[in-house]
Amino acid sequence: MDPKTAQRIAFTALFLGTCLVIVPVVFVLAVIVKEGAGIINWNFLTTQPLNGMRAGGIFPAILGTLILVSGAVMISLPIGVLAAVYLNEYAGERPLTRIIRLAIINLAGVPSVVYGLFGLALFVMFLQFGVSIIAGCCTLAIMELPVIITASREALNSVPQSFREVSLSLGASRWQTIRNVVLPNALPGIMTGTILSVARVAGETAPILFTVAAFYLPHLPRSIFDQTMALPYHLYIISTQIPNMPRELTFGTALVLISMVFIMNLAAIIIRVYFRRKKLW
Amino acid sequence: MNNTQIVDESPVTLFGPIAIPGKQEPVSKTAQTCTDPEVLREKPVLEIEHFDLWYGTTQALFDVTMPIPSGKVTALIGPSGCGKSTLIRSVNRLNDLIDGVRYAGDMRLNGDTIYSPRVDVIELRKRMGMVFQKSNPFPMSIYENVIYSLRIDGENRKNVLDETVERCLKSAALWDEAKDRLDESALELSGGQQQRLCIARAIAADPEVLLMDEPCSALDPIATAKVEELIFSLRGEYTVLIVTHNMQQAARVSDFTAFMYLGRLLEYGPTKTLFVNPSLKQTEDYMTGRFG
Numbered sequence: 194m195d196p197k198t199a200q201r202i203a204f205t206a207l208f209l210g211t212c213l214v215i216v217p218v219v220f221v222l223a224v225i226v227k228e229g230a231g232i233i234n235w236n237f238l239t240t241q242p243l244n245g246m247r248a249g250g251i252f253p254a255i256l257g258t259l260i261l262v263s264g265a266v267m268i269s270l271p272i273g274v275l276a277a278v279y280l281n282e283y284a285g286e287r288p289l290t291r292i293i294r295l296a297i298i299n300l301a302g303v304p305s306v307v308y309g310l311f312g313l314a315l316f317v318m319f320l321q322f323g324v325s326i327i328a329g330c331c332t333l334a335i336m337e338l339p340v341i342i343t344a345s346r347e348a349l350n351s352v353p354q355s356f357r358e359v360s361l362s363l364g365a366s367r368w369q370t371i372r373n374v375v376l377p378n379a380l381p382g383i384m385t386g387t388i389l390s391v392a393r394v395a396g397e398t399a400p401i402l403f404t405v406a407a408f409y410l411p412h413l414p415r416s417i418f419d420q421t422m423a424l425p426y427h428l429y430i431i432s433t434q435i436p437n438m439p440r441e442l443t444f445g446t447a448l449v450l451i452s453m454v455f456i457m458n459l460a461a462i463i464i465r466v467y468f469r470r471k472k473l474w
Numbered sequence: 475m476n477n478t479q480i481v482d483e484s485p486v487t488l489f490g491p492i493a494i495p496g497k498q499e500p501v502s503k504t505a506q507t508c509t510d511p512e513v514l515r516e517k518p519v520l521e522i523e524h525f526d527l528w529y530g531t532t533q534a535l536f537d538v539t540m541p542i543p544s545g546k547v548t549a550l551i552g553p554s555g556c557g558k559s560t561l562i563r564s565v566n567r568l569n570d571l572i573d574g575v576r577y578a579g580d581m582r583l584n585g586d587t588i589y590s591p592r593v594d595v596i597e598l599r600k601r602m603g604m605v606f607q608k609s610n611p612f613p614m615s616i617y618e619n620v621i622y623s624l625r626i627d628g629e630n631r632k633n634v635l636d637e638t639v640e641r642c643l644k645s646a647a648l649w650d651e652a653k654d655r656l657d658e659s660a661l662e663l664s665g666g667q668q669q670r671l672c673i674a675r676a677i678a679a680d681p682e683v684l685l686m687d688e689p690c691s692a693l694d695p696i697a698t699a700k701v702e703e704l705i706f707s708l709r710g711e712y713t714v715l716i717v718t719h720n721m722q723q724a725a726r727v728s729d730f731t732a733f734m735y736l737g738r739l740l741e742y743g744p745t746k747t748l749f750v751n752p753s754l755k756q757t758e759d760y761m762t763g764r765f766g
Contacts, residue, residue, distance in 0.1 A: 374612055
């Protein structure tokens, strides 16, 4: 075959392959928006479910998910950044750090239902938090950790070595160098990674299944030791457990959940673009 | 390698010298033989004494002995990989950052030992300044860049900081260009200006020795000329040790020149002598471009 034809065929195949990636995204969005957009209004977003959840709003589930992800990130962000700084700036290459790194990679590969069972065993039962917001937050935080650590390490790694060298050469300690030079320049990357990890766990059902999620609560949670409703679990029960569920309500809930995830991803992209434009080295 | 000036100190048997693995080359003569007496007459700020350095099992520096005269510009020249940068980065112990570096021998800064486990490396580095190959201002304002070393020492008095910024930028010949934009990001400056800012930052804490690792290698000829002028003007006030690839640059800016080859100091003397009348064939070959 002559090289030009071969090239044309190759490019066409590559192009079609790329297009195939878009198809499911567009399809999922189209179906959910078409089926669910009709029900979205202020009332739906801000009121309690009614009539055995077959009517009314989904406010408790939205609030629950917001509480869960923000609580989780408050736990995982400090731990993750500390671990990333230690691994990247202090630890060096030792057998121990290699094992830690391997552990982090494997942590990212653990199925989410296993996290759920782990959370049940450790937080709910062993630490006696009960089925509660705090147990759910801790479980989600552990799920976020590998993503935050990996993203933070990459962000730290992308700070030029010459910044560290010049800071040290001017008589700064390693900690001063990290605090004044490395961390400020790694911050955008850390933020982006954190938001992405939050977006990932916001839609998880399995980890909250045994640790926090309530089938239905007539009131909003009053403390971190209360259960709460949450969007992914709510979506799961209204689509499988309740007969005669209005289709629109299910898809409306799915649309809210997916919108929350999209907004977070969008925020991460905006931060990245903004700082990439400012970064000149 | 041409061994004319190198004394073979390996053990000798009936069958000739024994090659010691990992110590491929015999040890060079000490300073007295390769250093011009004119260097030794100067008062040294920094004394490098019998300094060896290994990266893992590869030896990069062999018994370097070299006094750096006070208030002068000393240039380190030699082909790539000859150990110039390794040597200059050993002075402020930046090589400590690399895993597997070992060293032997010592250096002294105004009499104080640099290589001893008791030395506070942070305090030691405060007494030196370093300018790197690629200009590396922090992504902060010009002002904050200059006073970085004061900030880390907790200096917050506005008048002290202002005064330092003005003095250093003037010394670095950047004041006129930068005085109206001190709060702008240093990254908005041109490459040459950035490098002069790095020099200003390096002299902010009044270093006893200013180390420069090929400070002009990433600059265009005009910016290079300006930085060279600046280095020349720093003589007297500062002691400068500069690594350069550029022979003409060494000739233009330095009082003394040291020629390094394969990790050894081969010849060290007044720049004029070295360039006009080198005593070694290797030096002459390198300077005339026959290798390098």
